[in-house]
Amino acid sequence: MDLDSTPINANHWDIFCVVVDNYGDIGVTWRLAKQLAAEYAITVNLWVDDLKSFSHILPELDAGQAYQTFFGVNIIHWNDSSIEEYSPGQCLIEAFACEIPSSIIEGLTKLKQTNPIELPIWLNLEYLSAEDWVEGCHGLPSFQTNGLQKYFYLPGFTDKTGGLICEQNLFQLRDNWQSDDANKMALFNQLGLRGIEPNHHVISVFSYETPSLLGLIQSWQAEKSPIHVLIPKGRSLNSLTSILACSVDKLVAGQQFNLDNVTLHILPMTDQQGYDRLLWSCDFNIVRGEDSFLRAQWAAKPFIWHIYPQEDDYHLIKLEAFMQIYCDNLAPDLAKPWCELNRSFNQGNQIDTVNHWQKLEFNHLPLLQHAKTWPMTALNSADLATRLVQFVKSR
Amino acid sequence: MKTAHEIRPGNVIMLDGSPWVVQKTETTRSGRNAAIVKLKLKNLLLDSGTEQTFKGEDKLDDIILERLDCTYSYFADPMYVFMDEEYNQYDVEADNLGDAAAYIVDGMEDQCQVTFYNSKAISVELPVHIVREVIYTEPSARGDTSGKVMKPATITGGGTVTVADFVKVGDKIEIDTRTGEFKKRV
Incomplete structure (x- = not known):
């Protein structure tokens, strides 16, 4: 996109994203930008500081191009030069508390003095958390010393929070996909995964490093029916060096390793739609961070959440908060092993992880049923984009 | 700033x-x-x-306003009364004490700072660390001495603090008034 040749749309939204890890922050902002453009016809400028990382989940993206448009979203390489082209729109979102460039803040401060009606609604879109305090902080103003007003927008699981990112037609697409096994088999074939039969158990893994993963895979080796473990190149594999036939850096997508009853498949990178379909197609998903965590819930399949580790084990508090609401309607004899499994996986406790996995039983029907009803419960009255648009309109 | x-x-x-x-x-x-x-x-x-x-x-x-070192004197609903070294008394609305009210107890000797705006006492700052006695808490369930297992405890004045599992009724504990966190047993 060339800003000079693009008609100025004062109603446009700007989303600023700093890529902290490869897929998390950009994964969330990219989904939000696409949804705002597709469902609300909003012109979105997505400013990203690292297009190379972004291109892992949007393979069509040219990391060398400063301005590009995909799915109706203007993607701008955020650097000192491009930032001079910024013009205020209806909304300015700093994703995950990233620092908006000082030149933009100075410009907005001047605008407040000359033409305050033209000021965008300025939001800090925060990380998702199920903790109680989120309700009390969501939507609160944040008056800055420069005179500008910002708001904190906090995603969450209740109707007093900012909601959860979920496209309007997602559940219909998922149900259609899951209604016919031929879809998952076609996907596995397309990904080059060999030897998977429709009745085999398939587990996707997208975690951080943890000895728990090695423990699980070793326990699955002794299972009676075949298990296929699908892992993309990345951090999960660092935990499995003792069972891999070669070093992690020599692995290539499409490689597979037979370990007794387990077949380990190295996955190629995929775009977000492809990842959704992968989650829909597996019997169980191990996910991490925020974006894949939420998509695993929308997949309506049981999962383990490997939460982003924080100082002083604070992430365990966030994990407990989520497990409490996820298990609210779940029978205690099912909730307990599922929670214990998540706790031990996150604490890196190999033995407990394996024990709790075995208590849970593979394909436990009530857990699967819960995973199917959970998305509608979690979504409450409206998804994040719907609530966000309402929030901006009401300001 | x-x-x-x-x-x-x-x-x-x-x-x-x-x-x-x-x-x-x-x-x-x-x-x-x-x-x-x-x-x-x-x-x-x-x-x-x-x-x-x-x-x-x-x-x-x-903003730096006029402040005076004071000690708590008594409560005259809805005002907390503080006194300076020269025995001048200053009334502070209970609302303005916020969370600090939970640590105000009769006979406390902590040096507080009363802040004034337009000659009116508007707020009180407690010392960063204060010591209070635990008047109720459940006995330690597992005999944990690591300090990682926590439980609620009621302190003198009726406030609740989350304390380490090894803390007992009658213990004196140090509390960080900025965060309300238990620091240690004294």
């Missing part, structure tokens, strides 16, 4: 050209360890209230 993380109940900050007394602070952790600070504020000119949220490192314009 102070960061939002450094702001304490009793501080007065300038927002949009008005002085606001901080009645309550609540610090939570967002993803990737960033702090979010929620402030309950009262406008000293209009007597109106608001709640605002900040990043922990956001800079806030705290």
Whole structure:
């Protein structure tokens, strides 16, 4: 996109994203930008500081191009030069508390003095958390010393929070996909995964490093029916060096390793739609961070959440908060092993992880049923984009 | 200037050209360890209230007002009465004490700082660390001595503090008044 040749749309939204890890922050902002453009016809400028990382989940993206448009979203390489082209729109979102460039803040401060009606609604879109305090902080103003007003927008699981990112037609697409096994088999074939039969158990893994993963895979080796473990190149594999036939850096997508009853498949990178379909197609998903965590819930399949580790084990508090609401309607004899499994996986406790996995039983029907009803419960009255648009309109 | 993380109940900050007394602070952790600070504020000119949220490192314009070292004297509902070294008495509205009210007890000897705006006592700052006696807590369930297992405890004055599992009734504990956190057994 060339800003000079693009008609100025004062109603446009700007989303600023700093890529902290490869897929998390950009994964969330990219989904939000696409949804705002597709469902609300909003012109979105997505400013990203690292297009190379972004291109892992949007393979069509040219990391060398400063301005590009995909799915109706203007993607701008955020650097000192491009930032001079910024013009205020209806909304300015700093994703995950990233620092908006000082030149933009100075410009907005001047605008407040000359033409305050033209000021965008300025939001800090925060990380998702199920903790109680989120309700009390969501939507609160944040008056800055420069005179500008910002708001904190906090995603969450209740109707007093900012909601959860979920496209309007997602559940219909998922149900259609899951209604016919031929879809998952076609996907596995397309990904080059060999030897998977429709009745085999398939587990996707997208975690951080943890000895728990090695423990699980070793326990699955002794299972009676075949298990296929699908892992993309990345951090999960660092935990499995003792069972891999070669070093992690020599692995290539499409490689597979037979370990007794387990077949380990190295996955190629995929775009977000492809990842959704992968989650829909597996019997169980191990996910991490925020974006894949939420998509695993929308997949309506049981999962383990490997939460982003924080100082002083604070992430365990966030994990407990989520497990409490996820298990609210779940029978205690099912909730307990599922929670214990998540706790031990996150604490890196190999033995407990394996024990709790075995208590849970593979394909436990009530857990699967819960995973199917959970998305509608979690979504409450409206998804994040719907609530966000309402929030901006009401300001 | 102070960061939002450094702001304490009793501080007065300038927002949009008005002085606001901080009645309550609540610090939570967002993803990737960033702090979010929620402030309950009262406008000293209009007597109106608001709640605002900040990043922990956001800079806030705290204003230096006249302060006096005082000790707590007595409660005359709805005012807390403090006294300086010369036995002058100052009334502070209970609302303006915010969370600090939970630590105010008869006979306390902690040196507090009373803040004045236009000659009126508007807030009180407690020392960062105070010592209070635990008057009720459940016995240690598992005999944990690591300090990692926590439980609620009621302290003198009726406030509740989350303490280490090894703390017993009658113990004196040190509390950080900025966060309400248990620091150690004294």
